[in-house]
Amino acid sequence: MVFKRLLGSLGVGGPAVDTVLDPGAVTPGGQLGGQVHLRGGGAEFTIEHITLELVARVEAEHAEGESEGTVVFHRHVVGGNFRLGAQERRSVPFSFPLPWETPVTELHGQSLGVVLGVRTELGIAGARDKGDLDPLAVRPLPAQEAVLEALGELGFGFKSADLELGHIGGSGQQLPFYQEIELVPAPRYTHRMNELEVTFLAGPAGVDVVLEADRRGGFLSSGDDALSLFTVGHQEAGRPDWATEVDGWIARLLDRHAAYEAAAAHHAYGQHHGYDAYDPHKGHADGYGSPHGHSGGHDGGHRSGPGVGTAIAAGAAGLAVGVVGGMVAAEVVDEVGDFFEGDDENEEG
Template sequence: MVFKRLLGSLGVGGPSVDTVLEPGAVTPGGVVAGQVHLQGGNTDFAIEHITLELVAHVEAEYDEGEAEGMVAFHQHVVAGGFRLAEDERRSVPFSFTLPWETPITELYGQGLGVVLGIRTELGVAGAKDKGDLDPLAVRPLPAQEAILEALGQLGFGFKSADLELGRIGGTGQQLPFYQEIELTPAPRYAQRINELEVTFLAAPAGLEVVLEADRRGGFSSGGHDALTRFTVGHHDVEQADRNAEVDGWIRRLVEHHAPDGPYGHAGGALFAQGGHGGHPGDGHRSGPGVGTAVAAGAAGLAVGVVGGMVAAEVVDEVGDFFEGDDEEEDEGDEG
């Protein structure tokens, strides 16, 4: 998908910019590549910089309630310090490495409803324009996919996925937010937990896998959350007993009477852009937000016959988000 719009800060006659990504999804820690196409305006312009910014639609909990907005989490300068002649057409190639903790947006080609994008900022003669916003597709690393596949084979079902502002204590988390993938319990655990939440924190050496179970309460005690963490190497994908290993993680999690280590969720700063004011709350995980319920079908994490319908609704919502963002900025420029 390509978005093209006039450089709003300069008005009619200014240069325009299109950012085109190479087709296909990339993996966390993988390379994003493409080209930025420039079209000169009705006079020469000094291009100070072309910067690509990774943004994510993130949710947060505050004392007053919940909020959501866009958070920028990585920047890459493509080029700068050149003159774009009148009516000149110029294409500038780029490539850069995604942060290892970049959330996944799809599984086996099926969108999860997580919104990631690349925003193009064009700096011209002291003015900046954050106009071009292109959706970014990210598929799981082999180790992430193997764990999700094992969970599906064990009988867990996909429920939702979203991004939460804050940090998970006791981990090596680098980004200001984390992704949680919410699963319905396998039949053997349905009497003990309401849902299972999985967070992957990838790094060059491997994965931290943080599991959180919403445990059911008994007659004499209320329910509560239990957390634990495991590490997996990137090259441990072909492990023959993967299902047994993951099942062992779940049993360890649900049998513990207290969280395994200091894995609290600390609230983060306010949104970099598009956020709402307020004070960070205690960082507990919240429910799904915009476009977070989708079937993961081929992975075995299916939600039944309605999965296809839910997935279609999510795709529409994600598309509307990007189109709506572009339209809102256009309206703002006109004002």
């Protein structure tokens, strides 16, 4: 076991800490468990608190371009208020639930390139020393896995995944950032979109699935983004028609915005054919048009409708090849290595 000594305000003779997480990946909303192992330094210290921080590498878009930083998205006190003698060894067990919106870092054991960590902070003599930092592996919930499995079965291919600082307008998002999983379109959709982005916003009752298509432009029109939200209950994740349902979501996502454009063109020529078009700024007359847009990382003004609230079973074959097969392992290793070398100066509040 390698202990990581706390330097800084405590000096070289301070205590050392090593946090060991329970083996295996955790699901969003699931219990994160493990033990914090302490070894006393050259003198006796009072450990006022032991706090675990969940941190993420997050991208932020701004006028000058993009930047990256470390965001703390959860803190949990797991112990404290005891004396640690010189050279004394002590272990503090812990278990607490992850936030429901914790990003997914892997799928079937393969990394998606999203980097999360658990950092240990000791409060000693009024000072806070950040010591141990360990990688955190998060696997998808059954409903999230069902969506990704279906996309793989439909022929969508994995492109990249990242965390974006900002809020999805009109949603119940709790964290200061959201995850985007970017996919190469299935062959049947390559003439209609450049890529598909998937965002999961999980909660105790289910998962909101945000789909955003980067649509290709036509002969007389430029490309744009089409965005919709669909709700999946946790209890629905065992249904067998998952790929069919997701394919229907994508078709409705594209057709709804196409209908809006067609109606707008008719209005421009004074022709109205008696139906209410989808308006990305006002919603849809049939109840599909709740406001929904990115803020902080995307242009404002996106809207979507809360589409069909169903989920389908996981277990479709071909996901590892279809969705995860495009990941370049070397890039993931470099990104993880840079993050866990420590980069506190870029930390966001």
